[in-house]
Amino acid sequence: MTGLGDITICPMTEADLDQVLAIEEVSYPKPWAREHFLDELQSPYAFPLVALDNEGRVAGYICPTLLFDEGEIRNVAVRSDMRNYGVGRALVESVLSECRSRNAAYVGLEVRVSNDAARALYKKLGFVESGQRPKYYENGEDAVLMECPLTEAERSDAV
Template identity: 45%
Template structure:
């Protein structure tokens, strides 16, 4: 399988929304993604392609010298193939290229697969946001990585 990363474009939104809907509850709206791509000067979004098909996406906000990973999602049929790793590496590289000194993210307390991936890349658990996820009031783990 050929894997590549590129910037997300407006024409990617139909596919991104399919992945978003199957991954998150509640999902972000199409309008939210459109605003991120066209109006939010702090936001950078990328997609990962598997043999030319969009298989996932991720985003980061670049705020002064910190990066905040907003989301990472992989289509269910492509999970376990290293595409989440490729996206995370792409987001970290965006931060490195812009002289970001640290990256943060929130992850569901129960999402062991994601937490394990983040830890492999040097993210450390720093705190908890109680009842962060509105669908079930699950806590979020706050993680940070210095660059």
Template identity: 40%
Template sequence: MNIEFEKMNAAHLTSVTAIENSSFITPWSYQSFVYELSQNSFAYYIVALLKNEVVGYAGMWIILDEAHITNVAVHPEHRGRKIGYALMQQMLIRAALRGATKMTLEVRSTNEPAKKLYNLLGFKESGIRKGYYEDTGEDALIMWKEDLF
């Protein structure tokens, strides 16, 4: 499997929002991604491509020396192939190249596959945001990776 990564652009957004809609209870809208790409100077997003098809994406905000993962998703038909791991590796590299020294994210407390992935990448649980997810009232685990490399 030959996955390529590139910076997300407007041409990717139809595919990205389709993956977003199939991955999350409360998905981001197409317009939210447009805003991130065109208006948010802290935002940086990439896509994973397999034979020129978007099969996953990830986004982050880089503020000073901290990178904050905003979202990561892989198309349901392509899960279990380590694409999420590869996306996160790319985000770590790209964050470091942009001056970040640490990275944080929130993850649903019940999302075992994501928690396993983040632990594998060296993220550590550092707190809980009670009732963070408005759609279900579920808690979010706050995770940090203090040293990117």
């Protein structure tokens, strides 16, 4: 577990799913269903995490995978009243740290071209834009592909 002030990052459990789904529903036009999250919890390649507030409520979540040396962030969202408090940053940093410790070469993700706040955060954390997927989202919006290279030097520093 990683502490961030009143926030604790820990593995997601099935008991968290009602709160995760409530955040998902208000965060995305086409939210994941419970089955998507159950698949993440059961996958040997996924390690979904939640950020818990000081009352033990889910403040945010992230669904990363790691297959061979390739990490991917598949889904991330923060409860609306907890945005702009570093919850998303802490979740992404936890994923980067875990991927470094498992010798990943990089972590990739897709983000809406219009999501300037998320793109700026990812850039601050070392992600670079590596391409686009035209008309990727349900409304026809493009996705920006971003990758955070995890260098050999970074991996040895993490050990």
